[in-house]
Amino acid sequence: MEKTFDPRAIEARWRDTWERSGWFAPQGRGTPYSIMIPPPNVTGTLHMGHAFQHTIMDALTRYHRMRGDDTLWQPGTDHAGIATQMVVERNLKLAGSSRLDLGREKFVEKVWEWKKYSGDTIENQIRRMGSSVDWSRKAFTMDPGYSEAVIEHFVRLHEDGLIYRGKRLVNWDPVLQTAISDLEVVQEEKDGKLWHFRYPLAGGARTQDGLDYIVVATTRPETMLGDTAVAVHPEDERYRHLIGGRVKLPLSDREIPIVGDDYVDREFGTGCVKITPAHDFNDYALGQRHKLPVINIFTPTAAINDEAPAAYRGLDRFEARKRVVADLEAQGLLAKIDDHKLKLPIGDRTGVVVEPYLTDQWFVDLTRKTLDDGRPGGWTAITEPAIQAVEGGSIKFVPENWSNTYFHWLRNIQDWCISRQLWWGHRIPAWYDADGNIYVARNEAEVRSKYKLAADLALRQDEDVFDTWFSSDIWPLATLGWPRETPELKKFYPSSVLVTGFDIIFFWVARMVMMGLKLHGDVPFREVYVHGLIRDSEGQKMSKSKGNVLDPLDLVDGISLDELLKKRTTGLMKPETAPKIEKATRKDYPAGIEAVGVDALRYTFASLASPGRDIRFDFSRAAGYRNFCNKIWNATSYVLMNCEEQDPNPDGQAWLSEADRWIISRLQKVEAEAAEHFRTYRFDLLAQALYQFVWNEYCDWYLELTKPTLRGDNDSAKRGTRRTLLRVLETILRLLHPLMPFVTEDLWQRVAPLAGKAGKTIMLQPYPTAQPEKIDETAEADVEWLKAFILGVRQIRSGMDISPKITLPLLVQDAATEDAERIARLAGSIMALTNVQEPRLLAAGEEPPVSATSLLGSMKILVPMAGLIDKEAELARLRKKKAQTESDLAKNLARMGSEKFVNGAPPEVLERERARIAQQQQELAALNEQIGKIEAL
Incomplete structure (x- = not known):
């Protein structure tokens, strides 16, 4: 076996073998188990979030495959209408062209070219991460068969009266020139202005104060060109007498009515609100109640159109704002301007202010209540079954609290605008x-x-084309052949679990449930495992603008600092941010990123998969798990070296030592833990349990405990230890395989034949299950005692700075009967692993010589110090350490004695200081005791 672990060589070899052998496909027997991959958008490459999510899905897939389930992990990609069109348009702009220059047909050809590039890149990344998806079934949301399903989806809902076309107010992105959903709008708080304008009263009306005008306040002066009313609260005594009257709309020849509506907040501004139904969602609803006209004053690019006065036509909305304010001020109609914090609706893709815009669109009716026979009633045809599916237990959220998010959205849902004014997508x-x-x-x-x-x-x-989510909400159906009733659909629908981030519960999860029930009569999945979102080590969202984005393959393969800087600063939307990004990168990765390999990165992701919302990724953790891979590699090397061709009679009688029985017993408990952690989706606890068992118990302790036996003369004992070494290691590799597929496959091929296992691949071997009858509490207690004894001796050696090469005398005082029995039985291990002489038990009342002491319960472990150390040199070292400790303690006590410090420091700082003082006092006491012992020699 190679001396060093080389992940790149192993990964390439096994990746090709797995795919060529067809082991990723369902095996055609066992209980169906399926996972639908949340299809990545073909907008570029996969990021850390994808790699994390795919690790979780692959762990589940490999686990269930090893359990004998008929396992399908369905792969594919999403055409991502807006996002992909934006990428291609940006590339065209860099080349000096545009989609309008090309025309629809040629532009769509360009998008397909990009799709091939991005799709191939994504597939390569998924392959590199060891994801065992069934590539023979890969799907794309604009494949012919999938497109057929999308059309069927629309036609069926339309025939059921659940899709309609209407002129409604929608979120409009003036850069993309398309409607977007509420979920694609980010509300950002900004510093703005609140303008107060005088609207002259018509017909000689007056306010209670005798004024011939009322004052309205607005944050968007340009929209007054489309005002169709002014609203006041019907119980506002200041204005109640004006309801039914009219005002003259400034800058226009129109008069508009004054209406009363309890939507108006009497305490905000002047209590008078301008109503622009075509450009505000609340105004639109009020306008519907009062049957107000709706005047759209914007073009699709948010310039002023011909519905406005001639002086403003063609102006950009923000230029029109300046002109309107200036003109009103010139006419003496500007009362005042206040600073004002406001929430602006920002398109999450373009970063521009989104406009409420009146336009003809296609909608899915999610709010009309009907009875089962179609008559008006109290049951919504699509949303209510989706709510009942979770309430009734047909779908389970993990963690369960995410069901509240799901319920909140469905119970406050609006009709869904599914049309988009794009060229890339499914034509309606x-x-x-x-x-x-x-x-x-x-x-x-x-x-x-x-x-x-x-x-x-x-x-x-x-x-128009469909909103991307309208095509992806049938992903679990269409990828299995719907609307045809295919064998795959019958077997793998509903899927077993959906693995997804909490950020798309609205976008995707709820919609898949609604449409799965509506179109096929059953939920699309039985469980929804909701994970957190990957952030950097400081909890910041990963973004190109911050320069903290990590490519998972850069971590796998490693990347130089120069290449990393080039990747992070090339093609920035704002080139001026490059110096900031470079500075941050140099700080975090001064020498670039060292390769960790796929297994280490996957294990890192698993260890981070806690139930929280945010997952902080720290590269040092991945480097630590690279060391874990090395540890397993070196452990296997030790096992093979001691087991291959070492026993001339491998079928002979075998005797198991306490250490053998201990590790077998501990293995059963770890196997039970692993099953429970898979069942509850606690991958963090799974990774922790396996790491602790493999590194601390098997590698650090058991391998050491085997050495005395393997060096001894008892063939039966050696045979038992070799079998245990092999069988436990082989089981460990199967336990780890779902998380670390490459290194476990490679090592299993070497270990399995010696452990009596046959098979072409570890992935089709049974996942280990606990055998309670092999749990040996006595052996566990013996070895835990032995470990504590050994650590006690090692602490003495370390504390006295005695070389490990020196064989120490060892005395034991106050040993109980059980302690004495264990010492007699385990003396060989104690002597071999601590390099001591045979332990001698002191008789009752026998006074020991001056010794370094360690306690194990009430028993004392003693190492006589005479002749072991240079007395004066050791005293000098300990006195120097004592002086430093006394100095540090004095400073800390003085700090805690300061009233100013105690009153000003946070509670956690004071608690930390008190703990530090207590620790230093303990260290000082131990140093004084040690100095006293050495002085007595």
Whole structure:
């Protein structure tokens, strides 16, 4: 076996072997178990969040495959309409072109070219991470079969009366020039202004104060060009008499009514609110109640259109704002301007202010209440079954508290705008004639047949495409062949678990549940494991602008500082941030990133998979798990060296030592822990339990405890230890395989034949299960006692700075009967592992010589010090250490004696100082005791 662990060589060899052998595909027997990969967007490459999520899904897949389940992990990618179109448009802009220059057909060709590049890159990354997806079934949300399912999805909902087209207010991104959902709008708090304007009263009306105007306050002066009313609270005594009257709209020839509505907050501003139904969601609702006209004053690019006065037409919205304020001030209608904190709706992809915009769109009706027979009633056709599925236990959230987030959104849901004004995506299957009549069917031929249209009637298909989430909400169905009732659909739907971040419970999880129930009559998955989001070591969100993004493959393969800087600063949207990013990178990775390999990175992700919202990634942890891989490699080397061709009679009688029985017993408990942690999705506890057992118990203790036996003359004992070494190691490799597939596969191939295991791959071996009958509490108690004894001797040696090469005399005082029996039985291990003479038990009342002491219960472990140390040199060292400790203690006591410090320091700082003082006092007492003993020699 190679002396050093080389992850790159192992990964390449096994990755090719696994895929070529077809072991990732369902095996056709056992209980069906399936996971649908949340399809990555073809917008570039996978990030740390994907790598983390894929690690969890692959661990579950490999675990269930090893348990004998008929396991499918369905891979694929999402076309990600807006996001992908933005990437391609940005690339075109860099090349001096645009989608408008190309036209729709040529532009879509460019997007397909990008999809191939990005999709291939993503597939390579998934492969590199060892993900055991069934590549023969990989899907893309714009594959022909998938597109057929999307069209069927729309047509069926439309035929059921759950999809309609209407002119409604939507979130409009003026850069993308498309509607976007509420979930794609980020509310950002900004410093703004609150302008107060005078609106003249019409018809000679007056306020209670005798004024011929009222004052309204607004944060968006430009929208007053589309005002259709002013609203006051119906019980506001200041304005109640004006309700039903009118005001003259400044800068316009129009008069608009004054309406009363309890939506108005009497305490905010002046109590008078301008109403612009076409450009504010609350105003739109108020306008519907009062049957107000709706005047849209914006173009799709958020410039002023021809509905506004001529002086403002064609102006950008923010330029129009300046012009409106200036003109009103010139007319003496500007009352005052206040500083004001406000929430701005920002498009999460473009970073521009989103406009409420009145436009024709397609909607899914999620709010209309009907009875089962279609009559109006109290049950929503889509949302209510999705709520009941979780309440009734058909779907379980893990952790359970995320169900509250799910319920909150569904119970406060609005109709879903599913049309997008893009070129990349699934075209909406709706056709129009010259009169604007709408026909919906799966294709144009079906339209003509369904609606009995003349062959020569000119039809044009809707230019819009579906919201990406409308196509991805049938991912669990469409990837299994729906709308056809395929064998895969019957077997693997519903899937077993959805692994996802909490940030898309609204976007995706709830919608899949709604549509799975509506279209196929069952939930799409039985459990939803919700994990946190990967952040950097300081808890900051990873983003290109912050320069803290990590490519998982850079961690796997390593990357020089120069290459890392180049990746992080090339193609920045704001090049001026490059120096800041470079500075941060040099601080965090002064020599670049050292390679850790796939297994170490995967194990790091598993160890971080706690139930919290945020997951802080620290590279040092990954480096630590690279050492764990090395530890396993070196342990295997030791086992093979001591077991291969070492026994001329391998079938002979075998006797198990206390250490053998101890490690076998501990293995049963770890196997039981692993099963429980997989069941509860506690990958962090799984990683912790396996690490502690493998590193601390098997490698650090058991391998050491085997050495006396293997050096001895008892063939039966040696045979028992060799078998235990091999069988426990082989089991360890199977326990670790779901988290660390490459190193475990490579080592298992070497260990398995010697351990009596046959098979082509570890991934098809049974996952270890506990055998309670092999738990040996006596052996565990013996070895725990032995470990404590050995540590006691080692502490004495370390404290006295005695070389490990010196064989020490060893005395034992106050040994109980059980202690004496253990010493007699385990003396060989004690002597071999601590380099001491055979322990001698002092008789009752026998006075020991001056000795260094360690306690094990009430028993004292003694090492006589005479002749072991240079008395004067040791005294000098201890007195120097005592002086330093006394000095540090005096400073800390003085600090705690300061009233100013005690009154000003936080409680946790004071607690830390008190703990430090107590520790230093203990150290000082121990030093004085040690000095006294040496002086007595």
